[in-house]
Amino acid sequence: MLRLNISAALTAVALTVAAPAAAAQLIVTSYDMPNGNGQASGGSFNYWDLGYTGLGNTTTDGAALTGGTGDLTDGYAETQAWNAVENGAGTGPYVGWLASAVLNPVVTFHFAGSPTITAIDITLDNSGIGGVFAPAAILIDGVVTPFTAPAFVGTVSFTGLSLSGGTHTIEFQQSPSSWAFISEVSFFGTAVPEPATWGLMIVGFGIVGATARRRRMAVAS
Template identity: 35%
Template structure:
């Protein structure tokens, strides 16, 4: 089953609308969602545990940040990303770095943290961790075999507990670290926004998936129409139903759900087939949203690169947000579906060729019209 050309044209125009979109690589954005449990492009307030790895482009604050606790049943795609990355300051009053189970297949690693700014407190609960801090470091407990480096000074206590500790490494160390983090955050942002924009305009010639309304809410009937994934397009108001159920026909497949609206509130209870087995397969794409509230448990990954996300219900999957106010736990597993983007979303070079082609066609039409006149 082929995608409609209109979808490809629309995606090309979206990507051409701004240089950031045009430079983005949707496939790289999807891979980041496989490797990271949380990606926050701006600031995050942490108040609960997070099973996987976390990337925060801005500042990390809050009262309780426990990262990398793991999950014996679902995990994330292994990578060289450390447990916690923060572009700015990490001022969580209770920050812990762990190395829990990665879906029953080894530990979440490499354990450690990379912080561009300063750290007010940190506890390494995993051995052989690597910690790099651009600014000052305070109130830190190390672990056996770990390495702790800081560009700034030490204050409060710094207990090595078998770790190698270096502080006051200076401007050169700090600048190199912050430059790397700035570049990485910028790439994540343009890639994830390109992914969200591209998914938002995909259509199918004959979409066999459908939604029926039960007594308490929607039932998603998931069918592969021949493209290798299932596709839904809904209004954000549907998320305020009482219950949500899924019927999946055939083998597990990526399920793309485009949610339209600038603001959304999730109040649905998961019932029946909408359960943890779907966590690695669903992407809820909020391409337009600037505010998103999760008030009940939500299965599947959330792609909301422009939104401030607040949760009082548990999230089970990857989360991408512009800012995140955490009020409940975030669990694994991250998206693990196959690479359906090869057919669905052209690569950046292809976008450029398509746009040039559209321009050439337009010029040819204009010349023919002029000649006819």
């Protein structure tokens, strides 16, 4: 009976370690990119990532932004076209890049640990208003990934992915003279257990082993 109890306990802990976690939305710790463009580049408004929390000038077209998060991961996916929600102050929900100013912008996303990404959602404007269209191509980690653009404004979903590692890039390739407007980028998958989680599992094994030793000693006496 003792051996059966120990075996069952060890099996339960092992299954906890080995069982795959259900896919969930992953947290982006930071992303790096060129700031959006605006009136200095001929735009009607300023399409900056004004709320970006990292380094870089958020009110300068194309400025390098690093080490923070902002509009692209704030949890808000816009449902209206850019002309209904953007403004001269640059506080709108979209980040917009003009091909002639920042060609094919690349956004580098960083994650804690080394999660496995299985899906990515990108909300974008394909309204055609003022030269705003969906990117001609989207590259994920340097690989062209096919997608169907929304008819107006919507979310493009990339599923069936298997991307591991703590850093990933998304490149928005534009047609000449067009604007690319992105509202939100969301990642889904399974995160690698944090060191604290592994520590708890190891402690669990230790407790099971200590209990087994005490029971053997009690039986022997």
